Structures are given as structure tokens and as C-alpha cells.
Amino acid sequence: MPGVTVKDVDQHVLTKTLATFLQKSGKVVVPEQADYIKTAKFKETGPTDGDWFYIRCASIMRHLYLRSPSGVSALTKVYGGRKRNGARPSQFCTSSDGCIRKALQALEAARMVEKHPDGGRKLTPLGQRDMDRIANRIVAKQREVNNPQPIIITT
Template sequence: MVTAKEVPADKLIEKLAERLKKMQKIEIPSWAMYMKTGVYNELPPANEDWWYTRVASLLRKISIAEEPLGIGTLKTIYGGKKRNGTRPPHFRKGSGSIIRKALQQLEQAGLVTTIPGKGRKLAPAGQGLIDEVSKEILKELSS
């Protein structure tokens, strides 16, 4: 069986984003076109479909994790370096609102489940989706 660890992350996230867009269970929020992905950014993402990419990336991160991931951990993972002009840059966490809304959509789609007090874990449907997409990518790379 092919897993998410055995295929390149960029190809997996790209294919997952396309698949999630076709499923029509994940919708871009109305505020997403104006939202920055963290305080360390100056502008919102240039890609119009960045929401699907972020949701696919979250799904991949949760699938690779050995234990449930909470929003605080994911905020740290999606954080970045804030440039302060002439002062030294410092690390800042990513947007919790984006992560929270994306995880809620993944839960409603049945791809992620919540473990109270611990975080989010991949549901069997989510694991099946990732394995299926990973298998497609491996076929493409081997041919």
C-alpha cells in the first residue's frame, strides 16, 4: 500500500487540492480573498485557489503525524519569519482562524475526526483518499 510519505509532497498536495475542489464539500470562505495566512506576511496569497492548497496541506500533515495534531501545533507548523525592517526577524505563528475553519470543513466532509483534548486525527475516509491519490502519483512517476 502506498502512503503519503512515499510520494513527493508538492505533487500530493497539488493532486489532493484538485480532488477536494471536485468533491465540492470544501468551500472557499467569503473572507479568504482578503485574509493573510499569518502576521508575518504583508499580502494575502496571490493564487485564487490557495484555500484548497492549504486544506490539502493540512490533510497531508495530519496523515503523516503519528499522534493527533491540535490547532496550536498546526499554527506553529504554518508559521514563518516576520521581517522587522532593520531589526532582526523573529518567528511568528500562522493564522489560527484559517486552520480552524479548514479543519472544520474537513470534519464536515468526513475526512478528519476530533479526539477531545488531543486534536484532530485522520478518519478512514481521509486515509483512503490520501492512499488513492498517492497511488495515482506513484503510477505517474513510475511510467
């Protein structure tokens, strides 16, 4: 089987699978204030999904895999969005840097991400290896579903 990387897999499937991996491994510790954090100032409420922190960590890891090194301010632009100003025109607004910083700190504690000497953060070899393994599993499952092995019954 040829080598499969994160770039070969659908980003939604990878993010969900990586989030469940982070949750099951127990390496990433969710901060206490995660229930009260609003992910951006242009949002009206906080996230309703209980696993949003793991999904954000997985998304950050995917972003660092593709564009490394990246800092907190670059990630706030990635997760930014449209702020609706009522009757006035909408404007682009960056997301909250606190939740991104907490996610990066949790990933650093899990030894998945490390600080880059020139600034920003990058994936560690351990984090990159885990992501490539997960991408391999996803492709293997997709191939298994598309091409099931015939069952031979001998009597």
C-alpha cells in the first residue's frame, strides 16, 4: 500500500477521527473554563458540542501539519468569521485567541506540538506520526468498505 498522508484524506473525516483519538488517549486535558468559553466575539453563544475542545485541537493539528510553523495570531485569522453589525455592513473579525492558546498549550503538554525557534508552533515527530497513522486507518477503512473481501466457505 503506498504511503498515505493527511493531504490524501477528507478533512472532515480526519478531524473527527483525530478528535476521538485525542479524547480516548487521555493525553489532552480540557481546561476548566471550556464550558464557559465563547470561541469568538462575533458568536452569540459558546459551542453546544461537548467535545468542541478536542475538535478544535484536531483542527489546529491539521493546520500545523499543512502550514507549519503557525502562531496564535495566524490561527485566529483562520478561525475568524463575519461579524454582523445589524444595519451596518458586516466585517471580518478574528476569533478568540484564548481558546486557541489553551488548545496549543494542551497539545504541547501532550507532546504533539512544540515551539518553533523562529516563532510559532510546529508538530513534533510524534504528532505527525499519529496523524499519518490515523490517515492510513481512514484510507484502509474506505478501501475495505468499497472492496470487501470475498468470503470462501469450504465444506
